[in-house]
Amino acid sequence: MSIYDTLNKEQKEAVLRTDGPVLLLAGAGSGKTRVLTHRIAYLIDEMGVKPWNILAITFTNKAAGEMRDRVDRLVGFGADQVWVSTFHSSCVRILRRYIDRIGYDNGFTIYDADDQKTVMKAVIRRLNLDPKIYKERNFLSAVSSAKDELISVSEFERRAAGDYNRSLQARAYREYQETLRANNALDFDDIIVKTVELFRNCPEVLDSYQERFQYIMVDEYQDTNTAQFELVRLLAEKYRNLCVVGDDDQSIYKFRGANIRNILDFEKYFPEAAVIRLEQNYRSTQAILDAANAVIRNNTGRKEKTLWTGRMGGEKVRFRQFDSAYEEAEYIAEEIARKAVKKGMEYRDCAVLFRTNAQARLLEERMIMEGVPYNVVGGTNFYSRLEIKDILAYLKTVDSGRDDVAVRRIINVPRRGIGNATLEKAEEFARLRGIGLYSAFERVDEIEGLGRAAAKIRSFVELIRKFREARSRMTVAELIQLIIEQIGYEAYLQDYDDDGEDRIANVDELITKAVNYAKTHEEATLQEFLEEVALVADIDNVNDNDNRVLLMTLHSAKGLEFPCVYLAGLEDGLFPGYMAVNSDSIEDLEEERRLAYVGITRAKDELILTSARTRMIRGETQYNPVSRFVREIPPELLESGSAFGRKTADSRAASAFTDRRRDVSQGDSGARAARGSDGVADYRPKAIVRPKVTPRADKPFIAKGIGSLNQLAGISRGAVYKAPEALTYSVGDRVSHMKYGEGKVIKIDREERDYKVTVNFDKAGQKIMYASFAKLKRL
DNA sequence: GCCTCACACGTTTTT
């Protein structure tokens, strides 16, 4: 009895057919991850393939981690040598070694969406275009789609000839690309594009990777774009041992350039390809699968397949319509709470999925009221919070200083009295000499007409110089702490806005992450840390051990499964979104339908669909009909219950909620700042919820599992920041500091969540610092 | 140079 005997006939075929191209059409829940992991095991154990000759590409880091774990368990030895990672991580790894061959520096930085916007805005200004008319978003999406299709600047220009608007985009594209190059930066798309460019221009580099990756597997293949396809094609060209796994019915990233032709035309590029279909679903009940099939059937141009399951019967899919989105949220939260208490359901077995991130808020509020522990995946990424970006910009500048966007971001944070006029002079100086902004700062004495600002710039340069010098002898975490302390960042955040405390807690989380990073990586360089940070997705940080309900978009839910799934906001105009409803292309609606299919097929045992008659969107009340996707499910497959079309006990009970709601919704300006470390929202700012946190006494209240509520109660979970209960030193004591050496404590002020300590250092003089960051030791 | 206030504008979805 071998591990392969547990596979069905098709799965086994996919595992055993190791040589040559294979297109594996794997329906939802058909065990494709199982096939991939067993295939890797088979290659290593039975075929004698060296683990390092195998490359497996997944969609998210989380999926990569899981795959590696499973391979680890299957193969005794060498699993850690298999490359399992995302497109982006793999490419960055390659580019770090070789990008100098195509004219970048190997120490390149990675720009996120925010940085891209900053650059494009500057481009628009430089091109003397009216920013009122030309939005950076439009240019950026034109640039991004061009890159997805591997269209170079010159190719874009050629195609744009004669078209005014296109020509403008072409100019913006060129200018944008040149700026990135000058800053030695790559955007997300470049990471793929530049790798393809490298392979095309340097045959010897390509050859070395072709030799290295003799067996290649690509998961979620339906979501690859043209650039990614070309990358894979190049790598696989020599040995042609390429196995792609996908499901055209689950292609949901067209907006990001995913090219469904990659799957439909695979056999054209690889005529010798074996096509294997996995059609047995091991995940869902027949009832759920019937609903999924009923919906997806309405799409045209699919690869025909019929999913079936051995799990006959099952509970009918439920549908409930409510008068308002509040009632919808209440129903979901209340029911989850009830199931947890009465039926002993684990919170982690349950997910609430929705179309847009904005829907999370209402659900969240309600979860808190019901005392249901939850996590929100996505929304605003942890690393795009302004306080985090500030610190990262400091780190980037310390690391290289070539990134003008980063330098510009921090030159006046905190306020140093360096304003626009000064900056423009410095930028002009830099531009004329073809150097970076930071290099210009280093030559500040040569810049004319700066007046008093020159001294301010000089001390900024000195500050960075000190950080650089300190870098070699400290960990990333220590460096961050040093920066925070030196620039007085905590105090800056404290009175930046109402969310000072939340922001400080976020910075603290960053330090915790840096500490953890050092623990898991032998050579934890600053550059690697920055890279890691740039490439994480929110879903990557979801911890399966957390016993919480997950709230997330349908996109984030791809690849996951849950015993119980709530699909919320099934309304025409929301899901499918109004864009798709009003689009003249049937394609857009079909993509939404595939999204619905993905959502439905996440459920193993229980699926509940909900919708609301009214919903507030952008301050406006919208009235939406029930989603066409619900209507596509035959009534006999649905249990529509009493809430359908009528006022119910549920909705009547909700009026109390409506009254309480007013104080809930006012002033949640802090919502953004209040996410936990992982890009997973752990709590809401006090303004929204603090007065509301009265978890019912009869609810199970698992204190340790409910980060959100701990946060609300003012309990910080950060390891580093935690305000000490009592200090180990007091006024008059001699203390030592990591950087300043020894000194005497002059004064201690108790502040809301920390102590402010004034120390007179023997060498460095008098400093005021926060106890939690300073880590003073009594002598 | 910095702060405050008023107003316009908009979101699908994300590596």
Add this chain to the structure above:
DNA sequence: CGTGTGAGGC
């Protein structure tokens, strides 16, 4: 409704 931006006053 919420955020980001721009004008105007200090």
